[in-house]
Amino acid sequence: MSDTIKDATLEYAIRLGDDANVLGHRISEWVSHGPFLEEDIAYANVALDYIGRARMFYGYASELANDGRTEDDFAYMRDDRQYRNLLLMEMPKEDFAYSQVRQLFIDIYYGLLLPELVKSKDDTLAAIAAKAIKETRYHLRRSRDWVLRLGDGTEESHRRTQRAVDSLWGYTHEMFEMDDTERLLVDSGIGVDITKLRDDWHRQVGSILTEATLNVPEDSWTVRGGRIGYHTENLGHLLTEMQFVHRSYPGCQW
């Protein structure tokens, strides 16, 4: 592996790890706040899937970096400007409809991305993707189900779900944008060309929203910046909570 490709792969592993870590933490905020006990347990399972995924990507990043940094260093010792997650992942949990709409957008995204990543020439990335696909298929069953129930539910649930769709829509464009790093990896057969997934994503999301009696928003405003470390104010607050123990008690073990 040439140094350029290796550096790009490291950056890619960090990006995918950050996406999983930040979303996993966001979902974990529902623990003990779920609408009822069964859903509380079920959504906590999803959070654990993502945190497990983050560990695998960070573990690989640590191996590639080969400079003594561990998976904990990637998770707990970087500030928001060093995080590379998509902005969609860091948006607050808000109400349940909002979290489920975000989840649907992300589950459909991974449902398209992971089967491509399985074909990666990088064996480790392909193996992580193979494990994650099964989890994502189950996550999608859940989020699809909830968006249908809430969208086509009561007047209030419909209103809240539509509000979530409208307020999150502008954050979805960033998912399908690539920079030189990712383009290099696509050319080397390691990364996924996410620009090609966009139409399928729109088709799948559109059909579920329509079935849920929700409007598919027109594309208007859009924000980006997560991949270069420009985040919303939400990420700082999230990291403060997530990193508190590790930063207050460095090297603490139990």
Next chain:
Amino acid sequence: MQDNALELFEVFIRSKRGLDHKHVGSLHSEDHAQALEYARDVYTRRSEGVSIWVVKSADICASQEDDAENFFDPNDDKPYRHATYYDLPDAVNNM
């Protein structure tokens, strides 16, 4: 959401080693499809099963404690319903 808006379901799981579904507990859910998913999340997190049944608790017709006397006691004085009641001919070695 109020819990009383949700229905109660009984969950049965068949483990890898077992041939029959065993009752493992109950849960609340909106309908059968959701009950199956929650059963997966609540009762099979440690790979307990390979197959799940869910049944609405309201659909189970159960015997009543008060009926125990006339349901079960009449069997107590009928030992001839057990194979061990009978003397076997010597020709039958192993039974």
